Amino acid sequence: MTFANMTRRAWLAGVAGLSLLSATAATAQEKDDVVLGALRFTSHGAGFVAFEKGYFDEENLNVSFEFFQAAQPIAVATASGDVDFGLAGVTGGMMNLAEKDAVRIVGGVLHEKKGVDGMMVMASNQAYEDGLDTVPEIKGHSMAMTQVGSTFHYMTSRIADAEGFDISDVRLVPLQKVGAMVAALKSGQVDAMIMVPHIAKPLVEAGAAKELGWLYDYAEYQISTLFTSVDNIENNRDMVERFIRAYAKGIADFNRVMLAENPDPAELDEMTRMIAKYVAPDKPYEEAMASIQQGAMNLNEGLALNMTDVAAQMQWFKDQNLVDSDLAVDQLVDDSFVETY
Secondary structure: OOHHHHHHHHHHHHHHHHHHHHHHHHHHHOOEEEEEEEOOOHHHHHHHHHHHOOHHHHOOEEEEEEEOOOOHHHHHHHHHOOOOEEEEEOOHHHHHHHHOOOEEEEEEOEEOEOOEOOOEEEEOHHHHHOOOOOHHHHOOOEEEEOOOOOHHHHHHHHHHHHHOOOHHHOEEEEOOOHHHHHHHHHHOOOOEEEEOHHHHHHHHHOOOOEEEEEHHHOOOOEOEEEEEEHHHHHHOHHHHHHHHHHHHHHHHHHHHHHOOOOOOHHHHHHHHHHHHHHHOOOOOHHHHHHHHHHOOOOEOHHHOEOHHHHHHHHHHHHHOOOOOOOOOHHHHEOOOOOOEO
8 A cells, every 4th residue: 555545545534533523513512492381489490400500401402491370371381382391280271281182291290298398378367367277267268279270279179178178168269370379368358378388488477478287288299290292202202301311300409409407508509599590580599598498399309200199180170070081191191201109
């Protein structure tokens, strides 16, 4: 082989190598654009942590957030493709979309657990003064919720069942948005509501409402889930799997730090700041810090899903004629992504 041939071959090999490196770099830079529909709740904090810590980036996902005022609109947006994933409570609206083969639950997120502060049952100051000072006494009173078929609707039914009265004995007031629920309770327009702790505790501490009790005394159940469109499951499964892996890392960090009895102060402050950017973007950090830390709730490790409880919820919605009676659990849940129990 001549020197000229060797040189030419080396040059071609070098060009091929550079082309391969360029192709690899281009592939590495290509990311799936993903929109997550969420609420500005501390219980949605694992997604914010996953974003801030770069877990989505590691899975080649370019994630952005779309924020809503209630759970059911998130399911509608997921079905329509306006968002790729939804993070919200299990609602009648979601179930009806699942019956139309539009969305599926792919993981579990927020789960009530005794020993970890969760949803607080509250009374307005006026109702409390008039005698509504225990949870069973919500019978005969008005209760705020977002929509008919919402998680607030279902939670109230669990309390009614446990206390031996019918949910029709409570006057449910649909107010569409969480902010409207809070305003109605503070003004005494409704007698009671159930609310996440990062909102509930500051209200009580400020003297704007009264604590009656905790939902976990009545129901340790799967409140919120992660869901996506059937189209994503069938045509973009790899993206769904990558998103779940990244989100699960966020949950692991959230539970380890935010639920620790004695967390590392620096790590707790760092994570609280991450979450505050999304939960309380218009508040100074010093104002938001305490409510966020007090509002940390139990999240399912690995996005494990309490499928048994979801099936029980589905049956309740059917019994209330809020969901089509033909809906099957395997239409509501795709159990192939995470551990179920």
